[in-house]
Amino acid sequence: MATKEPKNSPAGAAQAAAPADEPVVRLRGVGKLYGNVRALEGIDLAVRPGRVTCVLGDNGAGKSTLIKIISGLHQHDEGEYLVDDKPVRLNNPRDALSLGIATVYQDLATVPLLPVWRNFFLGSELTRSPWPGASWTSSG
């Protein structure tokens, strides 16, 4: 007998949620060389929506290089970088931002006097009201 899972059952919910669990950022075999120094080799990574993805490694393992590639500051020399399943080559952090990839650095690039949320939006502050005719004032 054929059965059909109702949409609101756990199994049905898992099926319905499957596409939303597809990686939004994916690296396949990514490598990076700084002249003769190999910083990264054969890096595979899948960043899925709604999850925290951590990168751990020894000093000099290539963590910063990896983040710089994802955030468009540096470019990979080998492998593929995909956003929403499409291969991309980001030329600068602005390209990354336009795809929804923002980077918050641990030091120096943050403004201590501003609240955390404003540091997140540094350089991307709203300058116009999202509603036509309404004036926009910044607070916070």
Ligand SMILES: Nc1ncnc2c1ncn2[C@@H]1O[C@H](COP(=O)(O)OP(=O)(O)OP(=O)(O)O)[C@@H](O)[C@H]1O
């Ligand atoms: N601009 C650069 N020019 C040359 N070599 C570099 C450059 N940036 C990083 N490297 C080298 O690439 C390798 C990876 O460095 P990276 O800074 O990405 O590692 P990390 O995991 O972030 O290290 P740490 O834990 O010390 O922050 C190291 O051997 C480093 O010396």
Ligand SMILES: [Mg+2]
């Ligand atoms: Mg580092």
